[in-house]
Amino acid sequence: MIRRMFTCCLLAAALPVLAQQEDSLRIRAIADEILENGKAYESLRVLTKQVGARLAGSPGMYKAEAWGKKTLEQSGADKVWLQECMVPHWVRGGKDQAYASAPAKNMPLDILALGGSVGTGAKGVKAPVILINNFDELEQRKEEISGKIVFYNYKFNNKLVKTFLAYGDAGKYRGQGPSRAAKYGAVAVLVRSMSNAADNNPHTGGTNYNDSFPKIPAAALGLIDADRLASLIGANKNTSVFIKTMAKMLPDTVGHNVIGEWKGTEFPEQIITIGGHLDSWDPAEGAHDDGAGCVQSIEVLRALKAIGYRPKRTIRIVLFANEENGLRGGTKYAEEAKAKGEQHYFALESDAGGFTPRGFGFTVSADQLTKIRQWAPLFTPYGVHELNMGGGGADIGPLNRTFQTPLAGLQPDSQRYFDIHHARSDVFEAVNKRELELGAVNMAALIYLVDKYGL
Amino acid sequence: MIRRMFTCCLLAAALPVLAQQEDSLRIRAIADEILENGKAYESLRVLTKQVGARLAGSPGMYKAEAWGKKTLEQSGADKVWLQECMVPHWVRGGKDQAYASAPAKNMPLDILALGGSVGTGAKGVKAPVILINNFDELEQRKEEISGKIVFYNYKFNNKLVKTFLAYGDAGKYRGQGPSRAAKYGAVAVLVRSMSNAADNNPHTGGTNYNDSFPKIPAAALGLIDADRLASLIGANKNTSVFIKTMAKMLPDTVGHNVIGEWKGTEFPEQIITIGGHLDSWDPAEGAHDDGAGCVQSIEVLRALKAIGYRPKRTIRIVLFANEENGLRGGTKYAEEAKAKGEQHYFALESDAGGFTPRGFGFTVSADQLTKIRQWAPLFTPYGVHELNMGGGGADIGPLNRTFQTPLAGLQPDSQRYFDIHHARSDVFEAVNKRELELGAVNMAALIYLVDKYGL
Numbered sequence: 001m002i003r004r005m006f007t008c009c010l011l012a013a014a015l016p017v018l019a020q021q022e023d024s025l026r027i028r029a030i031a032d033e034i035l036e037n038g039k040a041y042e043s044l045r046v047l048t049k050q051v052g053a054r055l056a057g058s059p060g061m062y063k064a065e066a067w068g069k070k071t072l073e074q075s076g077a078d079k080v081w082l083q084e085c086m087v088p089h090w091v092r093g094g095k096d097q098a099y100a101s102a103p104a105k106n107m108p109l110d111i112l113a114l115g116g117s118v119g120t121g122a123k124g125v126k127a128p129v130i131l132i133n134n135f136d137e138l139e140q141r142k143e144e145i146s147g148k149i150v151f152y153n154y155k156f157n158n159k160l161v162k163t164f165l166a167y168g169d170a171g172k173y174r175g176q177g178p179s180r181a182a183k184y185g186a187v188a189v190l191v192r193s194m195s196n197a198a199d200n201n202p203h204t205g206g207t208n209y210n211d212s213f214p215k216i217p218a219a220a221l222g223l224i225d226a227d228r229l230a231s232l233i234g235a236n237k238n239t240s241v242f243i244k245t246m247a248k249m250l251p252d253t254v255g256h257n258v259i260g261e262w263k264g265t266e267f268p269e270q271i272i273t274i275g276g277h278l279d280s281w282d283p284a285e286g287a288h289d290d291g292a293g294c295v296q297s298i299e300v301l302r303a304l305k306a307i308g309y310r311p312k313r314t315i316r317i318v319l320f321a322n323e324e325n326g327l328r329g330g331t332k333y334a335e336e337a338k339a340k341g342e343q344h345y346f347a348l349e350s351d352a353g354g355f356t357p358r359g360f361g362f363t364v365s366a367d368q369l370t371k372i373r374q375w376a377p378l379f380t381p382y383g384v385h386e387l388n389m390g391g392g393g394a395d396i397g398p399l400n401r402t403f404q405t406p407l408a409g410l411q412p413d414s415q416r417y418f419d420i421h422h423a424r425s426d427v428f429e430a431v432n433k434r435e436l437e438l439g440a441v442n443m444a445a446l447i448y449l450v451d452k453y454g455l
Numbered sequence: 456m457i458r459r460m461f462t463c464c465l466l467a468a469a470l471p472v473l474a475q476q477e478d479s480l481r482i483r484a485i486a487d488e489i490l491e492n493g494k495a496y497e498s499l500r501v502l503t504k505q506v507g508a509r510l511a512g513s514p515g516m517y518k519a520e521a522w523g524k525k526t527l528e529q530s531g532a533d534k535v536w537l538q539e540c541m542v543p544h545w546v547r548g549g550k551d552q553a554y555a556s557a558p559a560k561n562m563p564l565d566i567l568a569l570g571g572s573v574g575t576g577a578k579g580v581k582a583p584v585i586l587i588n589n590f591d592e593l594e595q596r597k598e599e600i601s602g603k604i605v606f607y608n609y610k611f612n613n614k615l616v617k618t619f620l621a622y623g624d625a626g627k628y629r630g631q632g633p634s635r636a637a638k639y640g641a642v643a644v645l646v647r648s649m650s651n652a653a654d655n656n657p658h659t660g661g662t663n664y665n666d667s668f669p670k671i672p673a674a675a676l677g678l679i680d681a682d683r684l685a686s687l688i689g690a691n692k693n694t695s696v697f698i699k700t701m702a703k704m705l706p707d708t709v710g711h712n713v714i715g716e717w718k719g720t721e722f723p724e725q726i727i728t729i730g731g732h733l734d735s736w737d738p739a740e741g742a743h744d745d746g747a748g749c750v751q752s753i754e755v756l757r758a759l760k761a762i763g764y765r766p767k768r769t770i771r772i773v774l775f776a777n778e779e780n781g782l783r784g785g786t787k788y789a790e791e792a793k794a795k796g797e798q799h800y801f802a803l804e805s806d807a808g809g810f811t812p813r814g815f816g817f818t819v820s821a822d823q824l825t826k827i828r829q830w831a832p833l834f835t836p837y838g839v840h841e842l843n844m845g846g847g848g849a850d851i852g853p854l855n856r857t858f859q860t861p862l863a864g865l866q867p868d869s870q871r872y873f874d875i876h877h878a879r880s881d882v883f884e885a886v887n888k889r890e891l892e893l894g895a896v897n898m899a900a901l902i903y904l905v906d907k908y909g910l
Contacts (some may be wrong), residue, residue: 035613072852099722158490161837161893198496198888202643356811356868358838381617384867385840413838413868415889433653434870438616 005206023378023452027445029307030381032438037306040299041433043071044354045290047179048285048428055115055282055433056322057089057253063276066295068258068319070240075302077260077317086090087255087322087331090116092117093246096219098190099402100129102236110200110284111139111219113192113245114207115325123147123324124244124390125188126216131233135172138180146185151221152177153230156418157247163196163414164352167421168335171205177322178218179210185192189218194418200224201423204281207326208439217245226283248330255279255321257329262301264451273316273405273450274300277323277330280371288417290353291370293438294319295353296410299440300447306407313345320366320395323351327394334398346450348443349393353421354436357384360446361391363400363407368455375449386443406455408446410439424441466802477565478907482900484762486837487898489892492761495672495754496888498526499747499809503740503883510570510737511777512544512708519733523713523749523774532644532772540787542710542777547737549703551674554643555584556685557691562683565655566645566674567738568700569629569662570780580643582606586688587822590627593635601640603694604649606676607632607774608647608685610764611873618651619807619870625649626660628632633673634665643698644673649683649873655679656878660734661780666781701770707772710734710776712784717756721767725800726792727906728771728860729755729898730786732778732806732850737829737880745811746883747891748829749774751865754895755902766906768800775850778806782849789853799860801905802846803898808876809891810867812839815901818855818862830904839897859910863901865894 034040051067054060065082072080098109113119129149132138138145152173156165172196178189193203200222209215221229233239258278264270274291280286297317304311321329337344362369373387392400392407399405412435422428489495508524509515520537527535553564568574584604587593588724593600607628614623622755626649633644633703657679664670666788688694713733719725731748735741759766776784792799803815817824828842847862854860865892875881 031616063627070904078670160890161486161490163889194887328670356870415811415893416887419887432871432874434613434651438870 001411008043009028015412016221026323028445031441033303038437040440043295047291048287051284052285054280056087056255056279059070065256068285075298076305078263081262082256085328086252087328088150088326089253093202097244100241102232102239109225112202112204114218116207117218117329120217120244126242126451127187129239129241136205141294142184149188150181151190156196163418167194168270168338174205178207179213182213182216188216190221193220197419201425203206203422205422224445231256248422257321258319262315264311264314268314268341270313272313273347275318278319279324281422283424287428287431288353288426290351293350296350296440300444303444309452313451330395330398334402338402344403346406347396347399349396350410351393353412353417355436356432357412357439359384359386359411361411363392382441457621459462461657468811471862483855485758485899488761489760489896493742495895498750501747503742506734506739507740509735510544511734518768520711522715530753531760533718535715537711540783541707542783543781545710552699557687557694557698557710559593564680566700567657571662572673572702574702575672575699581697582642584694584696597639604643605641606645609653612620620875622649629660630663633662634668637668637671641848643671643677648675652874656876658878658882667770673753676680712776715772717770718770719766723766723769725798727768728773728802730773733774734777734779736877741888742883743808743881745806748805751805751895755899758899767904774886778850785853789857793857799854801861804851804864805865806848808867808872809886811890812867812894812897813843814866816864816866837896
């Protein structure tokens with residue numbers, strides 16, 4: 001209450017009523033344009049249905065780059081170009097297979113090898129399985145690991161209302177789990193998916209091998225199979241698991257960031273970057289992750305042009321390469337910016353799904369956050385209430401590390417995100433047109449305010 | 456009144472940090488219980504999949520009443536009973552059929568007769584169709600209406616961020632449209648569905664005949680068919696439409712509110728009602744409308760008991776009969792309360808879908824709203840930011856009109872609601888477990904605070 005009153009007073013002092021009214025009308029015009037004539041949803045349909053999956057190095061990646069270039073050109077960018085960067089080239093190599101067997105029972109398991117995983121070879125791997133609930137238990141039972149398949153059954157914490165916190169908590173089993181098990185002689189790893197979905201889809205995602213230990217095959221298991229396997233192991237101490245995956249890492253290949261620029265009228269040297277990542281995991285269409293962020297970013301450009309806005313600063317829409325398994329696109333973008341002596345004034349990323357927007361998270365100074373919060377009443381009609389410290393995006397992180405560029409990340413409602421994240425269910429049909437559009441509305445509003453008033 | 460104000464001041468002065476901390480912990484315990492051990496989702500699965508559609512008077516209504524009684528008993532109510540009320544008994548009578556024909560073309564139309572509509576008879580009705588965009592146009596073209604089928608093509612306003620406003624705006628074409636067309640001699644009506652869905656499902660819902668004019672058959676058309684029919688009419692002035700529906704109104708029959716009570720410890724005579732409506736339209740499972748509100752209301756009771764809360768006031772969970780086409784349940788509940796001299800202290804309804812909660816709307820005094828807003832920080836961790844005047848629910852409305860009972864309505868995110876509202880797509884699969892549960896969390900938190908501190 002007190003904070004709200006304080007903010008109101010500040011607003012009254014800093015932004016005269018007339019300016020507030022003008023901003024409110026401008027943002028209303030942006031919203032009307034996007035909700036009535038929006039192109040983001042149709043654009044996402046093309047990206048997901050005609051391009052589809054687009055992991056770094058895959059044929060889909062090149063199709064997606066061509067789609068991005070064409071779509072940015074059609075949306076009114078002054079100039080569109082591809083920025084080359086080398087990207088990792090991991091391939092799944094076919095359908096991953098697995099089953100569990102106990103003395104009187106065989107149980108098929110639906111798995112997806114983790115991104116970056118090595119393969120098992122054509123014969124697969126079969127070994128006794130050991131259920132490990134968490135890393136503490138792994139350490140306590142390290143003598144029992146050798147020669148076995150470790151099944152990490154760490155649960156996604158349903159009590160955390162902000163599901164990204166649960167993801168951060170559970171994600172280390174996917175990232176570090178395989179090498180920590182290999183350290184004690186495990187031959188392969190299964191990981192319970194980082195999800196609270198009601199279905200059985202396994203959720204892939206990158207794993208990070210520690211070069212000090214052997215690289216062992218690793219795969220994700222859906223929640224229903226994870227529970228069934230845990231029951232089987234509970235009932236039969238002699239349960240074993242078979243895993244076959246032909247996954248492998250090929251030599252790095254050439255990928256591209258796709259960049260569309262709209263020159264500023266007053267401070268053209270000051271660059272505002274808006275983006276999402278163009279790559280997506282191979283089993284699905286990458287609709288929420290992160291087709292949504294790409295089409296929303298492009299929609300910001302299209303809508304601001306459509307309402308006749310002329311930016312003071314240069315606006316760049318960047319569809320980043322290779323966020324999922326390397327971050328080479330974001331890294332390259334910041335490196336080249338530094339080499340060219342560019343000024344990066346602000347960056348905004350949308351990479352948390354195309355759901356109804358709830359807020360923005362910021363990596364800015366305390367003074368900048370205070371200034372941003374003066375704009376709060378301008379966002380509330382469009383559903384954004386949370387303007388808090390902490391946020392940005394993986395792809396724009398290097399800009400902050402290189403230039404101390406202030407960052408923002410769109411924070412949509414997160415309840416459904418880990419139902420579909422990195423799973424086969426991340427398809428166009430899981431995206432709602434209005435929710436996607438409202439994200440773009442709030443992004444465009446933030447860009448308008450940052451461009452107009454500065455930070 | 457004076458005592459209440461005095462209490463209020465005391466509270467404002469004396470809701471010290473310790474009380475806030477205690478409330479915060481209590482609400483955290485409620486949330487943990489619901490997010491970890493919640494029964495609402497499984498309960499909704501049974502209601503939607505084993506009972507299914509449950510329009511007033513249908514066999515589903517009786518099955519739903521039995522489900523409600525059993526579920527309330529299992530959830531720990533002291534006492535569960537059925538409160539009888541007479542309900543309308545409208546039946547669809549079979550599959551509704553329609554097509555359009557222009558000189559060189561026949562086009563099938565997917566329709567659903569509006570609730571309460573009369574039938575066409577087995578031979579159906581065929582007549583020239585006239586497209587009417589709004590009531591102003593109807594009045595201007597009243598001479599052209601006689602003998603025709605009127606097709607109201609009024610668009611759902613996509614620019615309204617709060618979709619219930621768009622529903623309020625367009626809904627009059629469903630409610631008043633048939634009789635206003637009949638006034639000028641129309642023989643039947645088609646209405647563009649009140650929706651911004653991307654699919655073609657027609658959305659039914661009640662129509663209200665004006666007894667001064669003939670009752671003519673009326674049906675809803677999905678958005679894709681509405682656009683196709685508009686194009687056909689635009690290209691062919693001589694387009695006609697055929698409609699067949701066997702809908703009819705049977706004599707009123709017996710239905711029931713299902714009520715579960717938990718006696719208060721300190722002011723047992725003061726009743727807090729929490730509810731949703733048990734009936735649903737016939738073409739779907741009524742998952743969001745309003746299975747969600749029913750299972751959330753029951754979950755409030757279960758969770759408060761599970762954390763060991765003992766209410767000061769009497770809490771009643773009411774699964775209301777016949778909200779959709781008569782409001783007889785809500786009316787009966789208030790009538791009987793008045794006859795018995797009951798005290799109705801507060802009422803809360805959930806009837807806007809099982810989506811992520813955004814806020815509550817209140818029908819309370821300005822002082823009461825001020826008091827409620829002091830609790831705002833207790834809701835923000837669970838996603839509720841909007842505590843505004845205006846709201847309640849159709850079923851609890853009669854309590855306010857009878858006793859001036861303060862009302863609240865849960866306001867979930869509304870972006871997806873009119874995709875599925877009254878359409879075949881309102882099924883269990885459209886509900887997300889966590890979103891449903893978070894609604895129940897915030898409802899339970901509000902009930903806890905109102906019961907503890909009073910209004």
